[in-house]
Amino acid sequence: MATCPECKVEIGNAIVCPLCGYSHDAPEKIKTANKGLFKNVAKLESEEKVRRMVALETILVSSIIAVIAILATDLINNFKLTWSLYPLYSILLLIVILIPLLLWPKKLLFIFIQAMLAVPLYLFAMDAIDGRINWSVKLGIPISFSAFFMASLAIFLCLKTKRRGLNVLAFILFAIAGFCLTLESLMIFYKKQNFHLYWSSISASCIIPVALFLLYAHYRLTKNTTLKKLFHLLALQA
Amino acid sequence: MKTSLDKKNLKHSNTKFIDDTGSYWTLDNAAIIMPAVSSKRRSFLFRVSASLDQPIIYDAMNQAFKRVCARFPYFLVHLKRGFFWYYLQPVPFLPKLEYDFGSPNTGISLKERNKFLFRVRLIENRLACEFSHILTDGTGAMIFLKTLLKAYFEELDIKSGFDGSSVKLEEGPSREEYEDAYQRFLKKDLPKVKRPVQAYHINSPLLAKGQYRVICGKLSVEELSKKSKNFGVSINDLLLAAYFSALYKARKQEIMEKKKHYKDPKPLLSVEVPVNLRKFYKSKTLRNFSLFALPSMDARFGEISFEKLVKRVHHLMQLKGDEPSMAIQIQRNAGSIRKLPIRLTPLYIKDFFAKIFYNRLGEGMMSGLLSNLGPITIPKELEKHIARFDFIGAPSTIIKTGASVVSWGNTLYINFHSLAKSKDLEKYFFRCLSSLGLSIEIETERR
Numbered sequence: 001m002a003t004c005p006e007c008k009v010e011i012g013n014a015i016v017c018p019l020c021g022y023s024h025d026a027p028e029k030i031k032t033a034n035k036g037l038f039k040n041v042a043k044l045e046s047e048e049k050v051r052r053m054v055a056l057e058t059i060l061v062s063s064i065i066a067v068i069a070i071l072a073t074d075l076i077n078n079f080k081l082t083w084s085l086y087p088l089y090s091i092l093l094l095i096v097i098l099i100p101l102l103l104w105p106k107k108l109l110f111i112f113i114q115a116m117l118a119v120p121l122y123l124f125a126m127d128a129i130d131g132r133i134n135w136s137v138k139l140g141i142p143i144s145f146s147a148f149f150m151a152s153l154a155i156f157l158c159l160k161t162k163r164r165g166l167n168v169l170a171f172i173l174f175a176i177a178g179f180c181l182t183l184e185s186l187m188i189f190y191k192k193q194n195f196h197l198y199w200s201s202i203s204a205s206c207i208i209p210v211a212l213f214l215l216y217a218h219y220r221l222t223k224n225t226t227l228k229k230l231f232h233l234l235a236l237q238a
Numbered sequence: 239m240k241t242s243l244d245k246k247n248l249k250h251s252n253t254k255f256i257d258d259t260g261s262y263w264t265l266d267n268a269a270i271i272m273p274a275v276s277s278k279r280r281s282f283l284f285r286v287s288a289s290l291d292q293p294i295i296y297d298a299m300n301q302a303f304k305r306v307c308a309r310f311p312y313f314l315v316h317l318k319r320g321f322f323w324y325y326l327q328p329v330p331f332l333p334k335l336e337y338d339f340g341s342p343n344t345g346i347s348l349k350e351r352n353k354f355l356f357r358v359r360l361i362e363n364r365l366a367c368e369f370s371h372i373l374t375d376g377t378g379a380m381i382f383l384k385t386l387l388k389a390y391f392e393e394l395d396i397k398s399g400f401d402g403s404s405v406k407l408e409e410g411p412s413r414e415e416y417e418d419a420y421q422r423f424l425k426k427d428l429p430k431v432k433r434p435v436q437a438y439h440i441n442s443p444l445l446a447k448g449q450y451r452v453i454c455g456k457l458s459v460e461e462l463s464k465k466s467k468n469f470g471v472s473i474n475d476l477l478l479a480a481y482f483s484a485l486y487k488a489r490k491q492e493i494m495e496k497k498k499h500y501k502d503p504k505p506l507l508s509v510e511v512p513v514n515l516r517k518f519y520k521s522k523t524l525r526n527f528s529l530f531a532l533p534s535m536d537a538r539f540g541e542i543s544f545e546k547l548v549k550r551v552h553h554l555m556q557l558k559g560d561e562p563s564m565a566i567q568i569q570r571n572a573g574s575i576r577k578l579p580i581r582l583t584p585l586y587i588k589d590f591f592a593k594i595f596y597n598r599l600g601e602g603m604m605s606g607l608l609s610n611l612g613p614i615t616i617p618k619e620l621e622k623h624i625a626r627f628d629f630i631g632a633p634s635t636i637i638k639t640g641a642s643v644v645s646w647g648n649t650l651y652i653n654f655h656s657l658a659k660s661k662d663l664e665k666y667f668f669r670c671l672s673s674l675g676l677s678i679e680i681e682t683e684r685r
Contacts, residue, residue, distance in 0.1 A: 008672035
């Protein structure tokens with residue numbers, strides 16, 4: 001049985017000493033300290049990264065081809081950039097959102113904030129193509145912010161909850177109801193009409209009770225529990 | 239003659255309650271904090287396993303498992319959240335035997351609902367039981383494993399006598415088996431536990447999520463016993479001294495390698511040594527009933543010779559591992575949850591404070607862990623069919639590396655289990671033992 005000359009322990013048929021990394025085949029030490037017993041996880045991680053890089057490359061190459069085609073068509077026909085700005089901005093937005101998603105998929109907060117900033121900028125740029133700022137500042141950007149706010153609220157609640165089920169659906173419904181209300185409010189302000197909510201109040205009054213019932217079903221009905229169990233105070237009931 | 243405290247203790251030690259939906263169990267005193275502070279990495283799962291002389295026959299094991307599970311209804315539970323406390327909800331179905339694949343003691347999170355808090359895993363000739371500390375401690379898990387082994391061999395027509403190391407399948411569980419023994423043996427008006435001091439922890443990044451490294455060292459019990467007798471101490475004291483020596487060296491190494499602007503690592507070296515309270519208090523409980531001794535050394539005094547270290551460890555263990563030291567801990571832990579303000583605090587608030595205090599007052603005080611289940615006994619008829627036993631402690635993100643010891647026959651198995659990338663502690667520990675002239679065989683991944 002092989003023995004590690006440094007640790008003075010028997011290492012069986014192992015190629016390197018599990019303690020210090022000494023190899024009896026090669027005199028130099030092999031760095032094994034950073035390797036766990038179960039190396040599959042690390043391998044899987046690297047394979048996944050390669051796949052993401054391939055996807056990124058594919059998206060970038062196909063976007064460049066699309067941009068060249070659009071630019072060429074517009075320039076050949078009009079000798080300047082006209083309609084092509086709309087698809088170009090859209091492709092740019094797509095790339096801006098997808099790159100961080102593929103490069104840093106675990107930094108969800110960063111991706112979310114980046115998307116939250118990119119979309120209003122995109123709307124502003126689209127609005128400014130004709131040389132005038134019309135709808136973006138008063139309508140487009142507030143709507144996009146309200147959509148992101150409601151989505152982030154729903155995501156936050158879903159992440160905070162320990163047992164996910166019907167409650168996730170309820171949080172999404174709450175967010176939809178909230179978005180409907182803010183959307184109609186913003187449209188009223190944009191049109192400078194009297195503030196009176198019509199369709200959004202009807203949709204919210206239908207959605208919210210359903211969401212409340214889902215929460216009730218999730219937290220109360222789907223658990224095999226009684227009030228005694230729920231409010232057990234240890235030896236008070238012994 | 240029972241005193242009023244005895245009566246109160248008996249009342250508080252009850253863990254089984256009945257309501258309209260059937261029975262349910264409360265968590266024992268040691269388990270109460272665990273759901274709040276658990277995570278995917280800090281799973282509180284530990285493993286006891288037995289390797290047989292032959293590959294395991296699945297059908298026979300499955301039959302035996304069904305019989306044994308029925309005997310331990312207090313393990314067939316899911317963890318649920320109440321308003322004031324967590325509780326254990328019995329479930330009418332059994333867990334399935336699992337294939338023993340991947341890292342041990344990982345993959346069950348207490349945050350996940352509707353999951354059993356233990357699992358039995360098989361691979362080739364190895365049978366492994368992984369238990370959450372919410373259910374039981376090493377002694378309880380070992381009794382479950384031995385009962386399962388006995389039932390398995392019965393399925394194969396290998397009969398064995400009853401030696402008291404397992405439970406009888408034909409008898410139902412007694413109340414004492416699932417009692418909260420901490421509550422039953424609570425003594426009052428004892429001195430308070432001294433304010434804990436934060437201890438040194440190995441400075442190492444953690445392994446990737448889902449990984450848990452185990453390095454096993456095999457030693458001859460005879461050789462080790464001889465060596466410890468030379469020092470006039472027990473085997474456990476000798477191992478503990480080697481652990482302290484490794485901690486000294488790991489800390490020294492860290493100081494040598496540290497960058498200029500970094501602070502020195504904390505000077506206090508403390509090793510948690512779990513103590514089975516059943517040896518002090520007569521209880522048949524199969525729930526948790528262990529506490530720990532925490533021998534400590536201050537590294538600022540410098541590293542001392544191994545002979546002196548062994549003596550110091552021996553005396554520290556005599557002082558800190560005795561019954562009065564345990565009674566003080568029981569008084570603090572079990573006594574605190576009887577207080578009405580604590581009982582009336584909603585669980586969300588308890589969870590919040592548990593998370594804050596656990597790291598500081600729990601594992602924050604410990605630099606390492608040395609858990610020794612001691613020699614394993616099983617009925618004589620079965621001895622020849624068991625090749626070895628193993629014990630692997632629960633992962634910890636703060637202590638990172640711990641050692642679990644068990645001996646079977648003339649072999650002592652020391653399993654170092656770690657979430658740390660660094661293997662320095664294991665290296666220094668085994669080098670220390672080999673420097674004493676002990677022959678050690680090191681194993682890693684066993685398949």
